[in-house]
Amino acid sequence: MFKLTNVKYKNILNIDYLEIEKNKITCIIGESGSGKTTLVRLLNKMISYDQGEIYFKERSLKDWDSIELRRKVSMLSQNPVMFKGNIRDNLLIGLKFSQRPLVEDEVLKEILNIVKLDKDLDENIYNLSGGEKQRVALGRILLLPSYVYILDEPTSALDEKTEDEVIKAIIDYVKKNNRNLIMVTHSKKIAINYGERVIEVSKGKIKE
Amino acid sequence: MKDISIYQLISSYLFVIILLFIVRKRGIEREKEILIASIRMSLQLMIMGYILVYIIENPSPLLTLLILIFMEGFSIYNIYKRAKVNIKFKLKIAIAISMIIGTVLSIAYFLFVIINIYPWFNPRYFIPIAGMFIGNSMTGVSLGVNRLVDDIRKRKDEIEAALMLGATPKMAVKNIIDSAFDSSILPTVNSMVGMGIVFLPGTMTGQILSGTWPLVAIKYQISIMLGVLGSVAITVMIFLYFGYKTYFNDEAQLVVDE
Numbered sequence: 001m002f003k004l005t006n007v008k009y010k011n012i013l014n015i016d017y018l019e020i021e022k023n024k025i026t027c028i029i030g031e032s033g034s035g036k037t038t039l040v041r042l043l044n045k046m047i048s049y050d051q052g053e054i055y056f057k058e059r060s061l062k063d064w065d066s067i068e069l070r071r072k073v074s075m076l077s078q079n080p081v082m083f084k085g086n087i088r089d090n091l092l093i094g095l096k097f098s099q100r101p102l103v104e105d106e107v108l109k110e111i112l113n114i115v116k117l118d119k120d121l122d123e124n125i126y127n128l129s130g131g132e133k134q135r136v137a138l139g140r141i142l143l144l145p146s147y148v149y150i151l152d153e154p155t156s157a158l159d160e161k162t163e164d165e166v167i168k169a170i171i172d173y174v175k176k177n178n179r180n181l182i183m184v185t186h187s188k189k190i191a192i193n194y195g196e197r198v199i200e201v202s203k204g205k206i207k208e
Numbered sequence: 209m210k211d212i213s214i215y216q217l218i219s220s221y222l223f224v225i226i227l228l229f230i231v232r233k234r235g236i237e238r239e240k241e242i243l244i245a246s247i248r249m250s251l252q253l254m255i256m257g258y259i260l261v262y263i264i265e266n267p268s269p270l271l272t273l274l275i276l277i278f279m280e281g282f283s284i285y286n287i288y289k290r291a292k293v294n295i296k297f298k299l300k301i302a303i304a305i306s307m308i309i310g311t312v313l314s315i316a317y318f319l320f321v322i323i324n325i326y327p328w329f330n331p332r333y334f335i336p337i338a339g340m341f342i343g344n345s346m347t348g349v350s351l352g353v354n355r356l357v358d359d360i361r362k363r364k365d366e367i368e369a370a371l372m373l374g375a376t377p378k379m380a381v382k383n384i385i386d387s388a389f390d391s392s393i394l395p396t397v398n399s400m401v402g403m404g405i406v407f408l409p410g411t412m413t414g415q416i417l418s419g420t421w422p423l424v425a426i427k428y429q430i431s432i433m434l435g436v437l438g439s440v441a442i443t444v445m446i447f448l449y450f451g452y453k454t455y456f457n458d459e460a461q462l463v464v465d466e
Contacts, residue, residue: 044372045460045461046368046371046372046461047461048461066461067374067375067376070372070373070374071374074372074373075373076372077369077372079365081366081369083366084383093370093373094373096379097370097373097374097375097379098373098374098375099374137369140373141373144373144374
């Protein structure tokens with residue numbers, strides 16, 4: 001799915017070779033500051049590499065239109081960003097941004113069920129806790145019919161039990177819908193339990 | 209209109225003398241500033257008076273255009289200076305382009321279509337109208353610049369979150385652009401609300417003092433106010449349109465240099 005050869009980004013990342021295969025839950029682990037986030041931001045074309053080449057579906061990222069790519073490779077950043085409005089608005093905004101048809105409330109409720117958030121769709125976003133916001137942001141990205149989801153520390157604000165349940169449900173959802181998942185996590189436990197492929201980033205290099 | 213003799217003019221300085229007296233007696237250290245301000249105001253206006261006399265007595269297209277260019281240049285420079293942060297070169301270009309296009313279009317429509325002046329460079333109309341349009345647009349764009357620069361920096365995460373989900377840069381900054389536009393035109397809109405009740409606006413006051421029938425004066429004032437509002441809105445809109453683009457590269461990535 002992704003192939004990286006001799007990729008350099010500033011002094012932060014230096015990857016000789018890395019392949020990320022499809023249909024495999026991929027976990028990226030490493031200490032904070034090791035370059036995990038930089039790596040996934042490169043895949044989603046939020047930043048561009050200085051040297052080397054990254055291929056997505058055998059095509060260089062340089063030849064992909066950024067917006068078209070991001071509609072196939074959707075990413076959720078570490079701190080969940082909320083937009084003005086209620087939960088419904090915040091779930092639908094991803095579909096709006098990527099110019100896709102909106103969905104019925106029933107679909108939104110199913111998504112909330114997957115991310116284990118038992119809240120009314122009309123609830124104002126400012127009443128939610130950090131963990132609840134994080135789950136809304138997760139629901140928002142799962143609504144997108146993307147080819148790959150890149151989730152950067154998607155459960156950092158959740159307690160261990162909820163974290164486990166949510167990740168399990170996300171993985172089920174991804175497999176059932178034939179999508180792909182790349183997840184950055186600081187938790188080795190999650191990586192070991194759920195990762196079918198674990199990539200460790202250390203000081204900007206790949207260590208497997 | 210009744211002229212003011214030089215002695216009458218001098219006697220108006222009594223106001224300043226009273227102020228200086230109060231300030232000194234109370235020990236408020238502002239004498240120097242008040243003195244300088246009064247002298248500067250008097251000198252600047254005197255010079256301007258003679259310049260205007262010359263221009264009105266010798267109307268020429270070249271002179272009118274020169275003054276227009278001077279006003280545009282000065283206002284653009286003022287916006288750069290008033291910006292709270294260092295603004296990058298590309299943004300300066302956006303400011304200059306929007307000020308020139310926005311105000312020139314509005315001034316042209318106002319002078320040639322609404323009041324239909326003759327000849328087209330008639331300085332009695334051209335210069336004060338251009339001054340009001342440019343001055344107000346300058347204030348609007350100035351507010352817009354500060355708001356845009358601030359918000360893009362503060363709401364970087366929000367913009368990037370939108371991009372990551374596949375938004376175009378335009379969609380990602382829509383909220384920011386809208387609120388910058390709103391806060392830029394708000395002072396102009398608000399100033400219209402109290403007009404005629406709380407205060408009599410400048411143009412109208414001047415015209416009435418110089419003997420214009422009030423019903424004519426208000427027609428000028430109304431059309432000028434609407435023109436000013438239009439000019440501010442068009443200028444700010446053009447600025448925001450070009451301005452936000454300076455924050456994105458060809459790869460639709462947000463570029464905020466710290």
